[in-house]
Amino acid sequence: MSEDRLDAFRARILERKPLRLRGGGSKDFYGGMHGGEVLETAGHAGIVNYEPTELVITARCGTPLAELESALAARRQCLPCEPPHFGAATVGGAVAAGLSGPRRAAVGSLRDFILGVKLMDGEGRVHRFGGEVMKNVAGFDVSRLIAGSLGTLGLILEVSLKVLPVPPGDASLRFEMPQDKALEALNRWAGQPLPMVANCWQDGVLTLRLAGAQAAVSSACVKLGGESIPEPEALAFWQGLREQATEFFSGEAPLWRLSVPSAVTPLDIPGDQLIEWGGAQRWTRGDADAVRMREIATRAGGHATLFRGGDKSAGVFTPLQPALMEIHRRLKQSFDPYGVFNPGRLYPEF
Amino acid sequence: MNQREHSADVAQDFSGIDRAALIAELAQHLPASSLLHVDEDLKPYECDGLSAYHQLPIAVALPETEAQVVAVLKACAAAGVPIVPRGAGTGLSAGALPHPQGVVLSLAKMKRILHVDPVARVAVVQPGVRNLSISEAAAPLGLYYAPDPSSQIACSIGGNVAENSGGVHCLKYGLTLHNVLRVRAVLMNGTIVEIGNAALDAPGYDLLALAIGSEGMLAVVTEVTVKLVPKPELAQVIMASFDDVMKAGEAVAAVIAAGIIPAGLEMMDKPATAAVEPYVKAGYDLNAAAILLCESDGTAEEVAEEIGRMKAVLETSGATEIRVSASEAERLRFWAGRKAAFPAAGRISPDYYCMDGTIPRKRLGEMLTAITAMEKKYGLRCINVFHAGDGNLHPLILYDANVPGELERTESFGAEILKLSVDLGGTITGEHGVGYEKINSMCDQFGSDELRLFHAVKSAFDPQGLLNPEKGVPTLHRCAEFGRMHVHGGNLKFPELERL
Structure with missing residues (x-):
């Protein structure tokens, strides 16, 4: 069965015509302009191996992320990097997009949790990189290179991810605070041994999530003060943020994502801002000038992405230094010599 | 000569290099104190931490600045001369073993901490900075650099980046990969590249994931930005004895199953504790078949809660004795034995060989x-220390290099352990790297398709194939020649190559 599906994928790839890889279609909006015929991966689904005491889960690309997460939840484990579902996300799509949710700054990104990848290249060959063990430095770390490559290097067939226990203690707090004070406080708290796992500033309100040992969470709540948020409301808040389902993210206006060093003082950018990751991820809405947004982010030490909507003709990701673009091109050429996978989705050049 | 392209199939031929001309050229770019080329000066560079393999290079360059690194690389690229980058030389896989026709590029003189940012919690350092000195510089701010390989007093951050080093705390705090935000590096052609940045992610492919753990085969690192994390208020360690190694292994799984991620979780078998105790006097239970060290860190309340939970799990799992460190001095003493396992092996045996496989726990x-x-089969003793939390084994095979045949038997013993690691679903190296030492074992773990892609990754950064050649990734010819033709799933692994 599984072999038949791989043969079917291979047959499509060997036609050497541009393909648009698609899992649940939840992130069709994301990335550069791209054409190609759709190759659906949803049929190649299922959890292959889950060993709670080994802290690892392996699933096929088409497995719904929700299915994987409910298997983990049944054993009180989770994917702490909280990749968004945006609807019907699959495991393969989540890894290809490489997006992480509200806890990213504290616990690491999706890439950090990847242990292994099984990949079909542009000539239909199947490769295995990494594996199901925590530490593995044999060969170049190709499995983590695949995270965030937007399907341009190959068809992800299977992924092994590190999982962690659900923290026993969990509480959320709210503070009224202007942006500059919030950034200052977030960076100060992140330098202290506090169990702060997520935070969000918007419209003069800073919301914090604390999680870890019950005793650590309780003592941090006392130390930090603020207004305690009842659990159902708090869970809905963090869920809404992870899925970009809150009012800030609604509507058609273009959504920009600025990834900058956390301690950068308030950025002079048009439109309302929503700040996450202790200051390292800043969102804004509106028809901003792409060149200017990239300049602001680059000057601050980071980069800017046209995340959703807007005019993609100038590319959605910040252009690369020429030497790095050359390395990208050569990598692309090695993994996908006929330019089959998602051409233009990452950069217009390939 | 510089027209030659790096290939996946066969090793390159570097004969015919004009040594005198190269040294004259390098002397144009380096002060006399930064260029070594007489044999007695080269001798200290003939090996790294794995002294079983040694080789004199044609020269050693010790640049003091990035501009000098660029100049050395350009000169060697023009002359088609291999470069072997070297940090502190503490590596355990002969990754810094010189190439007989190559130049060793030591980054030891680039050892300045450029910037410690207390607000952003990052440090920008040169590659020769020692791992421990980053934490020392950050200590007044209540911060530290988390990865702590056993050699942290000596090993350099540049070497840590090359090897993706771990340490005893990496189950909770991650490897080098998880704690480095950016590297600045020079490609073999002299181009300076910035990989990653001071933010949490960078546009494009995650080249940082490739660069970290690349064993000096992709680029030469000249600057590293590392994350600093808050120093936990308190740490305490439990030492638990078991009368059976299997029970100790099951206890490890039980701790994880209880939803606990210890800050450190280590196992030592009886021969290992017997080797270290007379040397370190850590207070280990010498009657136990195995001991576990299980650490908790965090706030005082957090540690009290977690130690209580871990103790309960260990008791249920059949621990015969449990001791909790009562003071920081006692905690350090419990750890001292574990951290001294390698030198202790050196005390009880003329030589030892440290393996590094990882398996599912x-x-x-x-x-x-x-x-x-295997101890019986090869007639050699082996003591076992084990990063139990993450499945990373360090069997130490004891041998005497002066006894004819013992080194060869040791190598076969080691290769068999690595082969079994792969067969059990693991890997030939958890944290020490492939280097020169395990290059044949790579043929056990990967097939020709993966190896070809690894070579292509190298070529994407280093098309001439001059950075640390013949390390890390074997040529397909080598795999065929060394007879690693293990049959996986009924398929011969290198069917397209002729057998010698």
Whole structure:
């Protein structure tokens, strides 16, 4: 069965015509302009191996992320990097997009949790990189290179991810605070041994999530003060943020994502801002000038992405230094010599 | 000569290099104190931490600045001369073994901490900075750099980046990969590249994931930005004894199953504790078949809660004795024995060989049983220390290099352990790297398709194939020649190559 599906994928790839890889279609909006015929991966689904005491889960690309997460939840484990579902996300799509949710700054990104990848290249060959063990430095770390490559290097067939226990203690707090004070406080708290796992500033309100040992969470709540948020409301808040389902993210206006060093003082950018990751991820809405947004982010030490909507003709990701673009091109050429996978989705050049 | 392209199939031929001309050229760019080329000066660079392999290079360059690194690389690229980058030389896989026709590029003189940012919690350092000195510089701010390989007093951050080093705390705090935000590096052609940045992600492919753990084969690192994390208020360690190694292994799984991620979780078998105790006097239970060290860190309340939970799990799992460190001094003493396992092996045996396989934890019993059988088969003793939390084994094979045949038997013993690690679903190296040492074992773990892609990754950064050649990734010819033709799933691994 599984072999038949791989043969079917291979047959499509060997036609050497541009393909648009698609899992649940939840992130069709994301990335550069791209054409190609759709190759659906949803049929190649299922959890292959889950060993709670080994802290690892392996699933096929088409497995719904929700299915994987409910298997983990049944054993009180989770994917702490909280990749968004945006609807019907699959495991393969989540890894290809490489997006992480509200806890990213504290616990690491999706890439950090990847242990292994099984990949079909542009000539239909199947490769295995990494594996199901925590530490593995044999060969170049190709499995983590695949995270965030937007399907341009190959068809992800299977992924092994590190999982962690659900923290026993969990509480959320709210503070009224202007942006500059919030950034200052977030960076100060992140330098202290506090169990702060997520935070969000918007419209003069800073919301914090604390999680870890019950005793650590309780003592941090006392130390930090603020207004305690009842659990159902708090869970809905963090869920809404992870899925970009809150009012800030609604509507058609273009959504920009600025990834900058956390301690950068308030950025002079048009439109309302929503700040996450202790200051390292800043969102804004509106028809901003792409060149200017990239300049602001680059000057601050980071980069800017046209995340959703807007005019993609100038590319959605910040252009690369020429030497790095050359390395990208050569990598692309090695993994996908006929330019089959998602051409233009990452950069217009390939 | 510089027209030659790096290939996946066969090793390159570097004969015909004009040594005198190269040294004259390098002397144009380096002060006399930064260029070594007489044999007695080269001798200290003939090996790294794995002294079983040694080789004199044609020269050693010790640049003091990035501009000098660029100049050395350009000169060697123009002359088609291999470069072997070297940090502190503490590596355990002969990754810094000189190439007989190559130049060793030591980054030891680039050892300045450029910037410690207390607000952003990052440090920007040169590659020769020692791992421990980053934490020392950050200590007044209540911060530290988390990865702590056993050699942290000596090993450099540049070497840590090359090897993706771990340490005893990496189950909770991650590897080098998880704690480095950016590297600045020079490609073999002299181009300076910035990989990653001071933010949490960078546009494009995650080249940082490739660069970290690349064993000096992709680029030469000249600057590293590392994350600093808050120093936990308190740490405490439990020392638990078991009368059976299998029970100790099951206790490890039980701790994880209880939803606990200890800050450190280590196992030592009886021969290992017997080797270290007379040397370190850590207070280990010498009657135990195995001991576990299980650490908790965090706030005082957090540690009290977690130690209580861990103790309960260990008791249920059949621990015969449990001791909790009562003071920081006692905690450090419990750890001192574990951290001194390698030198202790050196005290009880003329030579030892440290292996580094990783396996799924549940296969530990099978592995230890097999190692016992291998001790008989090869007529050599082996002591076992084990990063139990993440499945990373360090069997130390004891041998005497002066006894004819013992080194060869040791190598076969080691290769068999690595082969079994792969067969049990693991890997030939958890944290020490492939280097020169395990290059043949790579043929056990990967097939020709993966190896070809690894070579292509190298070529994407280093098309001439001059950075640390013949390390890390074997040529397909080598795999065929060394007869690693293990049949996986009924398929011969290198069917397209002729057998010698």
